[in-house]
Amino acid sequence: xxxxxxxxxxxxxxxxxxxxxxxxxxxxxxxxxxxxxxxxxxxxxxxxxxxxxxxxxxxxxxxxxxxxxxxxxxxxxxxxxxxxxxxxxxxxxxxxxxxxxxxxxxxxxxxxxxxxxxxxxxxxxxxxxxxxxxxxxxxxxxxxxxxxxxxxxxxxxxxxxxxxxxxxxxxxxxxxxxxxxxxxxxxxxxxxxxxxxxxxxxxxxxxxxxxxxxxxxxxxxxxxxxxxxxxxxxxxxxxxxxxxxxxxxxxxxxxxxxxxxxxxxxxxxxxxxxxxxxxxxxxxxxxxxxxxxxxxxxxxxxxxxxxxxxxxxxxxxxxxxxxxxxxxxxxxxxxxxxxxxxxxxxxxxxxxxxxxxxxxxxxxxxxxxxxxxxxxxxxxxxxxxxxxxxxxxxxxxxxxxxxxxxxxxxxxxxxxxxxxxxxxxxxxxxxxxxxxxxxxxxxxxxxxxxxxxxxxxxxxxxxxxxxxxxxxxxxxxxxxxxxxxxxxxxxxxxxxxxxxxxxxxxxxxxxxxxxxxxxxxxxxxxxxxxxxxxxxxxxxxxxxxxxxxxxxxxxxxxxxxxxxxxxxxxxxxxxxxxxxxxxxxxxxxxxxxxxxxxxxxxxxxxxxxxxxxxxxxxxxxxxxxxxxxxxxx
Amino acid sequence: xxxxxxxxxxxxxxxxxxxxxxxxxxxxxxxxxxxxxxxxxxxxxxxxxxxxxxxxxxxxxxxxxxxxxxxxxxxxxxxxxxxxxxxxxxxxxxxxxxxxxxxxxxxxxxxxxxxxxxxxxxxxxxxxxxxxxxxxxxxxxxxxxxxxxxxxxxxxxxxxxxxxxxxxxxxxxxxxxxxxxxxxxxxxxxxxxxxxxxxxxxxxxxxxxxxxxxxxxxxxxxxxxxxxxxxxxxxxxxxxxxxxxxxxxxxxxxxxxxxxxxxxxxxxxxxxxxxxxxxxxxxxxxxxxxxxxxxxxxxxxxxxxxxxxxxx
Ligand SMILES: Cc1ncc(C[n+]2csc(CCOP(=O)(O)OP(=O)(O)O)c2C)c(N)n1
Ligand code: SF4
Ligand SMILES: [Mg+2]
Numbered sequence: 001x002x003x004x005x006x007x008x009x010x011x012x013x014x015x016x017x018x019x020x021x022x023x024x025x026x027x028x029x030x031x032x033x034x035x036x037x038x039x040x041x042x043x044x045x046x047x048x049x050x051x052x053x054x055x056x057x058x059x060x061x062x063x064x065x066x067x068x069x070x071x072x073x074x075x076x077x078x079x080x081x082x083x084x085x086x087x088x089x090x091x092x093x094x095x096x097x098x099x100x101x102x103x104x105x106x107x108x109x110x111x112x113x114x115x116x117x118x119x120x121x122x123x124x125x126x127x128x129x130x131x132x133x134x135x136x137x138x139x140x141x142x143x144x145x146x147x148x149x150x151x152x153x154x155x156x157x158x159x160x161x162x163x164x165x166x167x168x169x170x171x172x173x174x175x176x177x178x179x180x181x182x183x184x185x186x187x188x189x190x191x192x193x194x195x196x197x198x199x200x201x202x203x204x205x206x207x208x209x210x211x212x213x214x215x216x217x218x219x220x221x222x223x224x225x226x227x228x229x230x231x232x233x234x235x236x237x238x239x240x241x242x243x244x245x246x247x248x249x250x251x252x253x254x255x256x257x258x259x260x261x262x263x264x265x266x267x268x269x270x271x272x273x274x275x276x277x278x279x280x281x282x283x284x285x286x287x288x289x290x291x292x293x294x295x296x297x298x299x300x301x302x303x304x305x306x307x308x309x310x311x312x313x314x315x316x317x318x319x320x321x322x323x324x325x326x327x328x329x330x331x332x333x334x335x336x337x338x339x340x341x342x343x344x345x346x347x348x349x350x351x352x353x354x355x356x357x358x359x360x361x362x363x364x365x366x367x368x369x370x371x372x373x374x375x376x377x378x379x380x381x382x383x384x385x386x387x388x389x390x391x392x393x394x395x396x397x398x399x400x401x402x403x404x405x406x407x408x409x410x411x412x413x414x415x416x417x418x419x420x421x422x423x424x425x426x427x428x429x430x431x432x433x434x435x436x437x438x439x440x441x442x443x444x445x446x447x448x449x450x451x452x453x454x455x456x457x458x459x460x461x462x463x464x465x466x467x468x469x470x471x472x473x474x475x476x477x478x479x480x481x482x483x484x485x486x487x488x489x490x491x492x493x494x495x496x497x498x499x500x501x502x503x504x505x506x507x508x509x510x511x512x513x514x515x516x517x518x519x520x521x522x523x524x525x526x527x528x529x530x531x532x533x534x535x536x537x538x539x540x541x542x543x544x545x546x547x548x549x550x551x552x553x554x555x556x557x558x559x560x561x562x563x564x565x566x567x568x569x570x571x572x573x574x575x576x577x578x579x580x581x582x583x584x585x586x587x588x589x590x591x592x593x594x595x596x597x598x599x600x601x602x603x604x605x606x607x608x609x610x611x612x613x614x615x616x617x618x619x620x621x622x623x624x625x626x627x628x629x630x631x632x633x
Numbered sequence: 634x635x636x637x638x639x640x641x642x643x644x645x646x647x648x649x650x651x652x653x654x655x656x657x658x659x660x661x662x663x664x665x666x667x668x669x670x671x672x673x674x675x676x677x678x679x680x681x682x683x684x685x686x687x688x689x690x691x692x693x694x695x696x697x698x699x700x701x702x703x704x705x706x707x708x709x710x711x712x713x714x715x716x717x718x719x720x721x722x723x724x725x726x727x728x729x730x731x732x733x734x735x736x737x738x739x740x741x742x743x744x745x746x747x748x749x750x751x752x753x754x755x756x757x758x759x760x761x762x763x764x765x766x767x768x769x770x771x772x773x774x775x776x777x778x779x780x781x782x783x784x785x786x787x788x789x790x791x792x793x794x795x796x797x798x799x800x801x802x803x804x805x806x807x808x809x810x811x812x813x814x815x816x817x818x819x820x821x822x823x824x825x826x827x828x829x830x831x832x833x834x835x836x837x838x839x840x841x842x843x844x845x846x847x848x849x850x851x852x853x854x855x856x857x858x859x860x861x862x863x864x865x866x867x868x869x870x871x872x873x874x875x876x877x878x879x880x881x882x883x884x885x886x887x888x889x890x891x892x893x894x895x896x897x898x899x900x901x902x903x904x905x906x907x908x909x910x911x912x913x914x915x916x917x918x919x920x921x922x923x924x925x926x927x928x929x930x931x932x933x934x935x936x937x938x939x940x941x942x943x944x945x
Contacts, residue, residue: 027945236945243943251936253926256718275939277913284933287925293933294913296717296921301743305710308703312714315701316722318921320714338704428944431936436927447678449697464922465681465699465715466722473694474701476686483702484649484694 003055003184003225004064005035006633007176008082009074010108012044017198018173019051019423022072022180025194026055027238027425029186030230034061034536036607037421041263041361046108048081051423052633055184057230059426060389062543063536065611066631070224072180074172076130077106080117083133085633088141091224092134093179096146099131145183145220149175156215160208173198174209178216185226188214235428241419244390245349246271248397249321250278253436254347255295256313256320258306260328263361264420265351268323273297303328307335307348314346315474317441317464319401321347326355326368333376336410340380340499342474343453343460345404345411349397352416354605363605364418366532366578372412373557373587381502383407384557386414388535392554393419394429399514402437406509407502408459414556416578418533418607444469451481455494458501507558515555516563524549526572528617529596531556531584534576534608541613548617553584559591572597574620574627578608602629609633640674642667644697651695658835659689661809662727662756665833666696668812669819680723683712685737688763689729689756689835706737709744709753716751719922720905723823724751730769731761734790738770744828745799747904752822752829755792756809758837759844766840779842793884793895796830797877803829804880804896808853809836810846811892818894826899834890849890856883856893867898 007022009015016037023033035053052068054061067087073079076098086092103114121128126136138144150168153175157168174195181191191213199206239247245268249257259269277292287293296313300306306322313320324332329350339346350372354365372384383403387396393415404411441462442450450470454460463470473483478495480486486495520527520542527549530538538550551567553560568588575585575596582599589595600616602608612629619627645667653659670680680698684690686705693700703711708726716724726733733741733755744753759772766780770790777784796804803825807815815833822829834849857863867876880896909916926933937944 024945237940237943238945239940239943247936247940250934250939251932253932255921255924255926256714258714277915279935279938281931281933281935281938283928283931285925285928287933290915290919292915293919293924294916296908297912298717300710301739304707305713305740305743308707308710309714309717312701312711312716313718313921314714315711316715316718316922318718318924319926320718320921334704335707342701342703425945428937428940431932434932435930436932437930438927447676464719466679466719467922469678470699471677471697472699475694476702476704483700485691 001057001225002062003070004053004068005055005070005072005180006050006052006068006082006085007072007180008048008050008078010046010077011039011042011049012046013074014170014173015049015051015074018177021173021194021198022177023053023423023425024197024238025177025181025186025190026184026227027236028193029190029227030232031227031425032056032059032061032232032236033423033425034063035423036418037423039362048077048108050078050081053423055227060536060539063540063610064633065609066633070180070183072176074176076101077109079130080106080109080133081113083117083137086137086142089143091143091145091183091222092137093145093176093183094134095149097148097150099129101130102128143222145179145222147179147219152216152219156212159215160211162208171209171212174212175216178213179220181213182217182220183222183224185223187229188217191217236425237428238423238425239390241390241393241415241422242267243271244394245397245415246275248394249401250275251431251434252319252398252401253438254319254321254397254401256310256318257295258298258300258310258322259324260300260303260306262325262328264353264417265323265325265328265349267420268349268351269297303331304335307332307346311335311339311344311346314344314404315465317467319405321349321401323349323351325351325353327358329368329371329375336382337376337378337380338476339410340376340382341378341476343408343499345408347400347404347411347413349413349415351420352414354417360605362417364416364578364607365603365605366416366583367580369414369531369556369579369583370581370586372414379500381407381409381500381506382557383409383411383506384414385411386532386554386556387419388532388552388554390419390422390424390426391429395433398434398436403506405439406437406459407506409502414532416533442468442470447471452483453479453481453495453498455481455498458498458505503558510555512560512563515553515560516567517552517554518549518567519552520549521547524571526574527551527568528613529553529568529573529575529584529588530577534578537608537610538576538613540610541617544614545617556587559587561592564588565592565594568592568594574617575599576608576613576616578602598625598627600627600629604630604632606632640671642671645670645677647695647697649694652691653688654839656838657688658758658809658837659692659756661812661815662754662833662835663692663695664812665807665809665815665819668816669823670698672816672820673823675723679721680725681712681715683708683715683724683726685728685732686763687729687732687761689727690732692727692756706732706735707740708732709737709740712751713744713749716749719920720750720917725823726751726753727756729762730755730757730759730771730792734770734792741795742799745796745801745830748800748802748827748901749904750826750828752819752831754819755830755832756835757792757832758835758841760837760840762837762840776843778840780840791884792832793830797880797884797896800828801830802827802898802901803894805831805894806892807831807833808849808892809833814855814892821894825897827901827903852888852890853892854889856891856895859891863893865894865896867900870900873898
């Protein structure tokens with residue numbers, strides 16, 4: 001069983017609340033949900049925003065495609081935005097009170113879309129009204145559930161004793177969700193738990209909304225499906241990617257997080273901040289005497305400071321990270337080069353979004369791979385590692401913190417807007433798999449000078465100010481083992497080689513299965529290659545595309561050249577990426593010396609969907625080698 | 634045992650000697666720091682000296698303490714990170730006018746408003762020594778120092794004025810050739826609870842041929858010598874405004890340049906105190922750098938409890 005749904009309406013007027021209510025309600029019936037939020041880079045203002053997702057009995061839930069089974073719309077604008085995301089057999093729930101409106105009635109609709117819609121109506125010979133589009137959909141096999149929302153809400157209000165227009169307007173969320181829930185055959189009790197979850201603490205508000213839901217559910221008789229209560233037999237969590245990242249940091253021992261607010265990274269750092277103080281586990285050794293422990297979560301004055309403060313935290317001995325996105329990451333370049341030179345282990349959680357420049361702050365892209373690999377002047381070791389789904393986001397946060405401490409290099413953890421705004425009801429990660437590998441600092445019995453950069457070790461013993469009783473100098477200038485400035489060519493050569501030897505060390509120590517994963521038939525002649533958050537869509541598409549493999553690259557630097565070369569030897573490759581340049585294809589050619597057969601690229605700010613992967617693969621099979629994907633859900 | 638040691642200035646001297654032009658003002662700051670550390674008898678492994686880039690920022694290499702010689706303009710945020718992760722450290726920032734007032738000016742402002750318990754020493758020569766004499770942000774307009782092709786068309790920043798408005802709770806000015814006096818100011822600054830800012834006039838003998846030793850010595854005077862009743866300390870909340878106004882009056886003097894402590898207010902809570910009361914009651918007892926994070930590789934945080942409200 002698999003149901004794709006969509007909830008859409010004007011941004012800032014409850015679409016989000018409605019979506020949480022819906023997802024939680026479905027989740028409480030025992031299902032898994034995998035959803036994503038699309039919104040404009042405004043707070044309110046009435047631009048169209050939506051949540052699109054899938055409901056499933058198992059996990060991982062299949063990734064959505066380019067159309068949905070059920071669209072719940074708040075207004076006529078939402079109907080128009082999604083005319084092309086409905087197909088034969090889909091259900092559309094909409095407000096008939098908007099029937100007479102046209103694309104031009106909605107001032108917050110993009111002019112370009114309004115033009116496309118009007119042209120479409122003209123070509124197909126119907127009036128460009130909401131009713132016109134709805135009729136067009138009906139003729140093409142879409143089931144239409146049209147109701148006069150406000151009339152019904154007013155009536156329901158009268159029944160439950162609410163007449164204030166302001167109050168009534170707030171019932172729209174619950175009303176729309178209840179219609180959807182009824183269509184899915186959910187019971188009232190599950191809708192009620194969604195209401196309770198989404199509307200917070202006010203008992204009176206919750207009671208009223210439960211009544212609204214109960215009345216609204218009576219208005220539809222049709223059923224898209226019948227979601228019976230089921231027992232998933234496992235603990236499940238409802239969270240988003242930013243949250244998964246913050247939980248990973250806390251579990252992984254990160255105790256120092258800096259940020260300068262930027263979408264879509266802030267909620268990572270702010271969740272880390274909000275959850276403080278953290279409960280101490282029973283088996284925490286000497287810490288067990290504390291009930292709770294804290295950390296430093298620090299809002300810096302800019303990203304130049306955010307990375308520097310995080311590095312300062314690492315120098316003092318805390319596991320440190322900063323969360324940012326492209327514009328902030330650009331400001332961190334000089335400091336990352338310093339982290340390489342001075343040998344400071346710090347994590348940058350890089351929530352990529354669509355650039356260049358301010359670009360589309362709330363939209364998806366994988367454009368910063370090359371930048372991550374080559375950020376910072378000079379040559380220095382670093383790690384660039386990407387996560388592809390929420391479980392990985394959680395566990396990889398722990399891994400990258402381990403590596404930053406172990407190798408004392410900057411670690412760039414690539415995540416993106418798609419992951420940040422993925423909302424999932426999924427199995428709770430099993431933390432018995434977690435292993436924190438910390439490095440104990442040197443502690444001298446008495447204060448003494450110490451070498452911060454001894455030549456005989458690739459990674460020096462850990463010296464911490466105030467803890468090691470050591471006097472040592474860290475230096476951005478090329479230096480001798482004591483950290484004093486040095487430009488003697490022989491010493492410079494040794495120091496350079498010592499730093500760069502970390503790359504070999506990292507390559508040798510990190511096991512292959514943490515670098516690259518392969519899915520599908522071992523001997524497939526054709527292989528899709530991808531990285532990051534395209535993973536769920538590609539994996540879902542693999543069910544449909546027989547005889548194709550999927551090489552999923554997580555370690556982007558040091559690039560696992562040998563492994564990748566081995567996997568791709570003698571096969572035809574299709575690289576699928578959320579960028580214009582085909583950046584993974586470029587670095588595969590550069591590092592592994594493998595010539596990609598084809599690239600499929602999507603750079604319109606929207607993630608790559610399951611349907612995109614299938615369509616791209618079909619075009620690849622016909623011999624296309626630069627495949628531009630333009631779908632828009 | 635270590636606490637019983639009485640250290641001398643020489644105990645803070647690093648094996649390799651300073652590499653500054655003979656007569657450079659920065660020598661005086663260096664000696665004052667040695668003296669101040671000795672007077673406070675600080676354990677050199679518990680001091681972290683942090684600097685950016687410039688002739689002045691080389692100073693940590695001549696000192697026998699732990700140090701971080703970072704990048705241009707960012708000394709303050711590096712120092713801040715170190716201090717916040719381990720508040721028991723004595724953290725001191727040194728840097729030039731280019732480093733702290735130009736490329737790093739923003740960080741100075743924000744340190745002030747935070748009032749983190751650390752010290753910033755500005756080694757002010759009004760030029761960029763290390764890049765060979767360009768105008769610094771404290772060079773008055775119309776002056777044509779040696780290396781610049783025409784007179785300075787840009788106005789100057791008054792660092793103390795900026796520090797006062799930013800919220801620094803200790804503000805002082807010294808003169809590097811008066812080592813005794815500068816030592817005293819640095820000692821007071823380090824002792825101060827809160828963000829302390831000390832501007833030290835530290836002439837560049839190679840590139841600033843206008844603001845020389847003679848130039849300064851014609852202008853400087855000491856606040857407490859000119860006015861024996863001078864008391865910059867805020868003893869009571871009610872005095873804040875008058876003390877700020879008095880400090881301002883002195884800070885804006887141009888023809889004569891007062892030295893001394895302009896303002897000192899320990900009644901403002903430090904960032905560390907605020908953080909402890911708002912975020913984490915154990916913050917100073919158990920700051921990030923001192924926390925164990927695992928036992929046998931297992932996390933010390935109770936994940937299921939932490940995430941309880943997100944579990945269905
Ligand atoms: C990002 C960056 N820009 C420029 C420089 C070049 N630079 C090195 S030192 C310096 C100015 C130093 O002046 P100041 O801080 O006043 O120190 P002084 O040498 O006068 O003591 C500059 C611009 C640099 N190192 N980094
Ligand atoms: S150039 Fe100026 S600041 Fe630099 S060492 Fe020489 S005198 Fe001092
Ligand atoms: Mg200078």
